[in-house]
Amino acid sequence: MAPAARPDTATLLVSCPDRRGIVAALAQVLHGHGANILESDQHTDREARLFFQRIHFDCEGLLSDRLTLERAIGEVGERLSMTWRLAWSDHVKRMAIFVSRTDHCLYDLLLRHQAGELPCEIPVIVSNHPDFERVARQFEIPYRHVPVDAKNKREQEQRELALLREERIDLVVLARYMQVLSEEFLTGLGRPVINIHHSFLPAFSGGKPYHQAYERGVKLIGATAHYATADLDEGPIIEQDVIRASHRHGIDELVRKGRDVERSVLSRAVRWHLEDRVLVYGNKTVVFG
Amino acid sequence: MAPAARPDTATLLVSCPDRRGIVAALAQVLHGHGANILESDQHTDREARLFFQRIHFDCEGLLSDRLTLERAIGEVGERLSMTWRLAWSDHVKRMAIFVSRTDHCLYDLLLRHQAGELPCEIPVIVSNHPDFERVARQFEIPYRHVPVDAKNKREQEQRELALLREERIDLVVLARYMQVLSEEFLTGLGRPVINIHHSFLPAFSGGKPYHQAYERGVKLIGATAHYATADLDEGPIIEQDVIRASHRHGIDELVRKGRDVERSVLSRAVRWHLEDRVLVYGNKTVVFG
Amino acid sequence: MAPAARPDTATLLVSCPDRRGIVAALAQVLHGHGANILESDQHTDREARLFFQRIHFDCEGLLSDRLTLERAIGEVGERLSMTWRLAWSDHVKRMAIFVSRTDHCLYDLLLRHQAGELPCEIPVIVSNHPDFERVARQFEIPYRHVPVDAKNKREQEQRELALLREERIDLVVLARYMQVLSEEFLTGLGRPVINIHHSFLPAFSGGKPYHQAYERGVKLIGATAHYATADLDEGPIIEQDVIRASHRHGIDELVRKGRDVERSVLSRAVRWHLEDRVLVYGNKTVVFG
Amino acid sequence: MAPAARPDTATLLVSCPDRRGIVAALAQVLHGHGANILESDQHTDREARLFFQRIHFDCEGLLSDRLTLERAIGEVGERLSMTWRLAWSDHVKRMAIFVSRTDHCLYDLLLRHQAGELPCEIPVIVSNHPDFERVARQFEIPYRHVPVDAKNKREQEQRELALLREERIDLVVLARYMQVLSEEFLTGLGRPVINIHHSFLPAFSGGKPYHQAYERGVKLIGATAHYATADLDEGPIIEQDVIRASHRHGIDELVRKGRDVERSVLSRAVRWHLEDRVLVYGNKTVVFG
Numbered sequence A, B, C, D: 001m002a003p004a005a006r007p008d009t010a011t012l013l014v015s016c017p018d019r020r021g022i023v024a025a026l027a028q029v030l031h032g033h034g035a036n037i038l039e040s041d042q043h044t045d046r047e048a049r050l051f052f053q054r055i056h057f058d059c060e061g062l063l064s065d066r067l068t069l070e071r072a073i074g075e076v077g078e079r080l081s082m083t084w085r086l087a088w089s090d091h092v093k094r095m096a097i098f099v100s101r102t103d104h105c106l107y108d109l110l111l112r113h114q115a116g117e118l119p120c121e122i123p124v125i126v127s128n129h130p131d132f133e134r135v136a137r138q139f140e141i142p143y144r145h146v147p148v149d150a151k152n153k154r155e156q157e158q159r160e161l162a163l164l165r166e167e168r169i170d171l172v173v174l175a176r177y178m179q180v181l182s183e184e185f186l187t188g189l190g191r192p193v194i195n196i197h198h199s200f201l202p203a204f205s206g207g208k209p210y211h212q213a214y215e216r217g218v219k220l221i222g223a224t225a226h227y228a229t230a231d232l233d234e235g236p237i238i239e240q241d242v243i244r245a246s247h248r249h250g251i252d253e254l255v256r257k258g259r260d261v262e263r264s265v266l267s268r269a270v271r272w273h274l275e276d277r278v279l280v281y282g283n284k285t286v287v288f289g
Helices: A022-032 A066-079 A104-114 A133-138 A153-166 A183-189 A209-216 A251-274 B022-032 B066-079 B104-114 B133-138 B153-166 B183-189 B209-216 B251-274 C022-032 C066-079 C104-114 C133-138 C153-166 C183-189 C209-216 C251-274 D022-032 D066-079 D104-114 D133-138 D153-166 D183-189 D209-216 D251-274
Strands: A009-017 A036-045 A050-058 A083-088 A093-099 A120-127 A143-145 A171-174 A193-197 A220-227 A237-244 A278-281 A284-287 B009-017 B036-045 B050-058 B083-088 B093-099 B120-127 B143-145 B171-174 B193-197 B220-227 B237-244 B278-281 B284-287 C009-017 C036-045 C050-058 C083-088 C093-099 C120-127 C143-145 C171-174 C193-197 C220-227 C237-244 C278-281 C284-287 D009-017 D036-045 D050-058 D083-088 D093-099 D120-127 D143-145 D171-174 D193-197 D220-227 D237-244 D278-281 D284-287
Touching: A009 A022, A009 A066, A009 A278, A022 A036, A022 A050, A022 A066, A022 B022, A022 B036, A036 B022, A036 B036, A050 A278, A066 A083, A093 A104, A093 A251, A104 A120, A104 A133, A104 A251, A104 C104, A120 A153, A133 A143, A153 A183, A171 A251, A193 A251, A209 A251, A220 A251, A220 D237, A237 A251, A237 A284, A237 D220, A251 A278, B009 B022, B009 B066, B009 B278, B022 B036, B022 B050, B022 B066, B050 B278, B066 B083, B093 B104, B093 B251, B104 B120, B104 B133, B104 B251, B104 D104, B120 B153, B133 B143, B153 B183, B171 B251, B193 B251, B209 B251, B220 B251, B220 C237, B237 B251, B237 B284, B237 C220, B251 B278, C009 C022, C009 C066, C009 C278, C022 C036, C022 C050, C022 C066, C022 D022, C022 D036, C036 D022, C036 D036, C050 C278, C066 C083, C093 C104, C093 C251, C104 C120, C104 C133, C104 C251, C120 C153, C133 C143, C153 C183, C171 C251, C193 C251, C209 C251, C220 C251, C237 C251, C237 C284, C251 C278, D009 D022, D009 D066, D009 D278, D022 D036, D022 D050, D022 D066, D050 D278, D066 D083, D093 D104, D093 D251, D104 D120, D104 D133, D104 D251, D120 D153, D133 D143, D153 D183, D171 D251, D193 D251, D209 D251, D220 D251, D237 D251, D237 D284, D251 D278
Parallel strands: A093 A120, A093 A171, A120 A143, A171 A193, B093 B120, B093 B171, B120 B143, B171 B193, C093 C120, C093 C171, C120 C143, C171 C193, D093 D120, D093 D171, D120 D143, D171 D193
Antiparallel strands: A009 A050, A009 A083, A036 A050, A193 A220, A220 A237, A278 A284, B009 B050, B009 B083, B036 B050, B193 B220, B220 B237, B278 B284, C009 C050, C009 C083, C036 C050, C193 C220, C220 C237, C278 C284, D009 D050, D009 D083, D036 D050, D193 D220, D220 D237, D278 D284
């Protein structure tokens, strides 16, 4: 069940070089068109001299049509050298989930979606294994099995790309998908991809992070949700969390404990993205709470 | 050592009935007077139909004098039925600490002040016991011993009031002060008083909360920083936190563990108050992070 | 899927008046019968002068049969006035889940069970509503709809009792079951019942805890898993946890945030119970980690 | 103030190859000599096939003298190829604190010591800077200023070694001491050294961890207390913790927030060491809670 669309609001995300008067200029243009600001949050990176703002506003009393408002924002944007993005709440984002053979993140996303916590549609689940077709069916979501091996990888990525385009996907979530996506795929997709890495990055990047954590004898294990980039495990971090471990925990138990933190970290990151709370700059994110 | 004054900024705290255009009106008046908004945060309580905003702005390029700006804000305020407060960063708040016979909260406040974490002056420490005079001396702060018993309480509170007025105190912090302050004192003072209660209120209000927690067998113990009101333990909550306990912990160990959470909760609440991040309404607070 | 039985271990839970030599006496009797101690944990409540111990041991090299070992423990137990319980790991506990109309705790238990985290069988789900029959079917667990109203309550509880007896249930878990169980039911059942209360007890006991929390303006919301007793919300606490809230969260959002902490607190409490880690005494628990 | 000595208890720490009957053998020898076991905790590393145990026992009813008991333990130890250590609670450990130019960890240790939380004596504070002599004087602890530069390092380390030997130091704590200790020093000392690293190791090892964390855009910052070894930042980890950060926090604020987690992590690690709760094996620790 997709959550009830909230047809009368929109969210503006803005970044630009810092200067005086940005807040006033944006408040003015929105107010002038009859938009009522419901939430507003801003951040200035003083070192990088960059300004960021998220404005969530009510469109019920809009005095003009959307196009006119967008054009007006565009004019302010040009004057202030802004990068900006306007998301209307009646455009529900379309999210594809990729999964391999562990289902805890998949279930967490599906259950939260069902409970109305994730404002999106999920038109497809893609997997390189057939294991979770039954789960997909329970939630009435099409399941596409796209087996990948060393030989067919490029070809299969092209199939996936075609599928994602056909489904007009806005966001791909790798819910413990154990295939590395090629740079060609990421570029071809041109849409954000969120990945969950099962460690507190940058600690234990690469494969088998729980084995690494066990060997090093750490007292906390973590998980990191980040945007996927061609540099594996190096993309902008959206959210991280940890859970306490001790000498008592063998690798199996670290894996079990880790599932809890992985699923909650990934779901938070996905929700924030869907609510247009995340701005990327350089290799970092601004997450408006 | 008082932290370096930040002479060129100010913070505006506003609450008013919710309606359209408040954000734009305030942004406009500030921008029009040459103020540059550094941080802005807002909140709407939709049930109570109240609007709250905190705006932290740079005054360096102010085009008018402060009085003119205040008058302009006052006009907007009147139009929008606002309650508002403007704090100039070169007015350093003056904080008095009250303490009885446990020193962990006292030390935490003094050390953070010394490290520049608390933007205030501490002109006096007041205690109903002589125990911590030596501590006060180490930090070069005057220590006033005002013994209180059942008979002299009213008289001693009057002495304290006179002292606090003389020192032009803006804020009183009860850092584990074990005397109940009378309504007469609180009214007479007319300044905010922050108290630390050693439980997760409303659980275990009243005396001996760690004994109560031990008897009930809870698995977490907590602390609550709140504004003091005549209704003991019932004032608006600013901050709370908890720490894990178990069957292993006797009352002494709960007390020991509790010290860590008490001191950090109190210091956070005090810092937020000093940074003009807290707005009280009804029996609640808005804390802008 | 029930987790792989671990046929060769057992867990001994013991409580008795504190005195010298208990540890040695138990170690001796186990060692003498060829049991190899894998884990051992103990606790002394010095005020109550009570001793508690949990011993998890390997039975592979047992020199006698089980009955002989039980008799030997029984003799030590009698000598030391012990209450004791011996759980063989090949006796898999049988757990019934009661649920009303919110499914997050139900799903969490079912998914963890499926992942092998909960060492039990789940022969039946009981509900006063028909809503989750489909969920039960997905996990291939029988679903019994037992509607309850003011008039038929006693009669329906008798039906439930009969059902639980027939299914030889060892543990009942109330996974957000919104009916108060009568003392007659609890006594008639004679088996432990674990409930999840959606607040940090003793704060906000009774109904609508999130509404109460919202009214009081607390900065953390919590959940408490406890054994059910005839005194509602007063039974021995097994586990508690909290999650941070703020002025931004309306009641709906407190409810949403609360789901995460409810499900994890309940699942931990259930797992600990199933692993024979929990001892009740008075109105408290010892939970061996 | 040193905490009241607890003269009638002792703690036995044991590690050995795993085999049957170790628990029984130790319980037997202690019981046979009249020791009453107050706490006992054990751990088996099944991969490494190693057994660890900590036994805290009451010596009031000891039937023999200490030497006889030690000899008896020694015999069991030899039979089972044990490494063991027996700490009598009336031997109060002597701890030296090394510090450079930040005082939060120093103060935290001194205040906890004063509050009776750390069972040790602190006969000396050593620093390569004169800054905190006044702090040492407040707590009535001798302060030794040993300036170190590239040229005199070896010579100064020799002075420090002589001093530590003279003071019969059992433990050195590096409370933000910014000099790398040479392998020669560590070997010469032959006593444990606990260091606090201001990151969640292995992330951000090396210098300026907060700058690294800021650059990488992590959402949590951490601290790690570990035993110092010649491989900087590679020694066995005793304790770690993290604190939430966001895009709002510049490097200065990460440093400020980090102080809280550094001091609490270091103090916990030191307390556990002083209470004989930590066993090192390979590059890991077992910490008995």
